[in-house]
Amino acid sequence: MKHFTMGELCASTTADAHNIKNTPPLQEAGNLKALAENVLDPLREWFGKPIYVNxxxxxxxxxxxxxxxxxxxxxxxxxADITTGSKAENKKLFDYIKSNLPFDQVIDEKDYSWVHVSYKRDGSNRKQVLKL
Incomplete structure (x- = not known):
């Protein structure tokens, strides 16, 4: 994991506010690592600017x-639900993921308010492109 930390992939203001433990078990932590290494880090390398995990x-x-x-x-x-802070830039992330990276789902959430992206490390990625 080059550009993202396990801490930011697990951070939640809601969990903090309600004292909910949000530490992933080993399997889930491995999945987060695979998501970062196969999708999020390459996306950040291409984008060249910060990407935030909501x-x-x-x-x-x-x-x-x-x-x-x-x-x-x-x-x-x-x-992970990700954003650049800009709908126009989020659309760029969405389009790049769709055309260039391995993914299970990529979802345009609320007219590019953020982008949901998922990745299955077992390789059974469906390449579903959705809009919500």
Whole structure:
């Protein structure tokens, strides 16, 4: 992991505010590492500017609290919601991921308010492109 730390992939103001432990188990930590090495770090290398993680790993308790899907890949450490702080720049990230990187899902969330990207380290990536 070159440009992202495990701490930022697990950080949550909601978890902090509600005293929820959001430390990933070993399997999930390995998945986060694979996500960073295969998608997030290459994306950052290409982009050349900071990319921020809004939401990475979520413990089941945290996922319920934030209204995440019961089968959310965030709970598996396979997903991150990322942003540059700009919808136009987020669209660039989305388009680059879609065309150049391995991924399971890439989702345009709320007209590029952020980009959800997931990656399965077992290689069974579906390359789903979605808009929510």
């Amino acid at each position: 939401s990475g790993y979520r413990s089941p308790q945290l996922n319920r609290m934030v209204g995440g899907a019961p089968t959310s890949q965030h709970m598996k450490g396979e997903a």
